[in-house]
Amino acid sequence: MSEESTNIMDLTPTKPRVKTDDELRELAMAIYAGTVFTDRQLDDPRMIGAVFMPVGLGGLNPDDEPHMIYEHLDRAGPRSINGMPSFFSCQILNLADMQAFIPIWEQYVKLQDEFKGGES
Numbered sequence: 001m002s003e004e005s006t007n008i009m010d011l012t013p014t015k016p017r018v019k020t021d022d023e024l025r026e027l028a029m030a031i032y033a034g035t036v037f038t039d040r041q042l043d044d045p046r047m048i049g050a051v052f053m054p055v056g057l058g059g060l061n062p063d064d065e066p067h068m069i070y071e072h073l074d075r076a077g078p079r080s081i082n083g084m085p086s087f088f089s090c091q092i093l094n095l096a097d098m099q100a101f102i103p104i105w106e107q108y109v110k111l112q113d114e115f116k117g118g119e120s
Contacts, residue, residue, distance in 0.1 A: 017097050
C-alpha cells in the first residue's frame with residue numbers, strides 16, 4: 001500500500017477562517033518563542049490525546065476541520081506525561097486558518113533567520 005502525501009495548500013476548506021491575520025502572526029511568534037505547544041512537536045502522534053485532554057476525551061469535532069492543535073504553555077496542568085505537558089484545554093487551527101498560517105510562519109522564520117545572520 002503506497003501513501004500519497006497531500007499538500008495542505010491544495011485542499012479545499014469547507015469552513016471559513018476563524019483566526020485573523022493578527023492572531024496568526026501572534027501565534028507564529030509565540031510558537032517560535034516556545035510559549036505555545038503544538039501537536040506538531042509530538043514525537044508520537046498517539047500522544048495527542050494524552051497531551052491535549054479534550055482530544056483524548058472526544059471533545060474535538062472533526063467537522064471543524066482541525067489541522068493543528070495547540071495551547072499556551074502557561075495553561076499546562078501541574079503534571080507531565082512522558083516529559084510532555086498536559087493540557088485540559090486546547091485550541092485548533094482549521095484548514096482555512098492553517099493555509100493562512102503557513103506563509104505567515106514561513107515569513108516569520110525567514111525574518112528571524114535573516115536577523116540572526118542566517119539565510120539572506
